[in-house]
Amino acid sequence: MAPKGPEGQRPSPTQLHSESRQMDPRGSDDIQNLIAMMAKLPGLGPRSARRAVLKLIKRRDLLLLPLADALQAVATTARECQRCGNIGTADLCDICTDPARATGELCVVEDVSDLWAMERAGGFKGRYHVLGGTLSALDAVGPEELRIPELAQRVSDEGITEVILALNATVDGLTTAHYIVDALENSGAQLTSLAQGVPVGGELDYLDDGTITAALRARKALQ
């Protein structure tokens, strides 16, 4: 019987491990790191992050390098508007510096994503105030964390005549709205909120009970 050479023997698990480590290019750690970072983004889990990173690597010139440049640019220039909390590239955002939007109407939203949603809809021509969240006893978020003192200051400094509360229809959103109504009680500004009820294109049979009740309460005259 011929003696077994090294190639005839099964490598031990330790050998396999060390070989695969040696075969890994150094970039592999970088790629894993990128996947782990991407997986932290909203709407992306580990699986979607892996697919996105593979796509980026395959489309190096078309996607990966322009994305790296765009990230670098935003990392350098993006900042919070000192007046309203919107995200822009200057100390004051485009909305705050637009004289046509000094209408006396101030729309209060929870987050920048809500402000951008309002802007996409295109129906509002005043200015905004981003709270940065909602009051939450559970998460120990108080008025000082939410730019509510700044809101009261703006209402008096900027001659605001109407404050529109465009907060989410959640328990914390409603609690925050009540708090703001109390805080601005003597400001002289009219306080309004977005209507709650049947969405555009919605069918009653598909709505939950709370939405139908809210819609009934917010009913309006037709003539």
Ligand SMILES: [Zn+2]
């Ligand atoms: Zn602004």
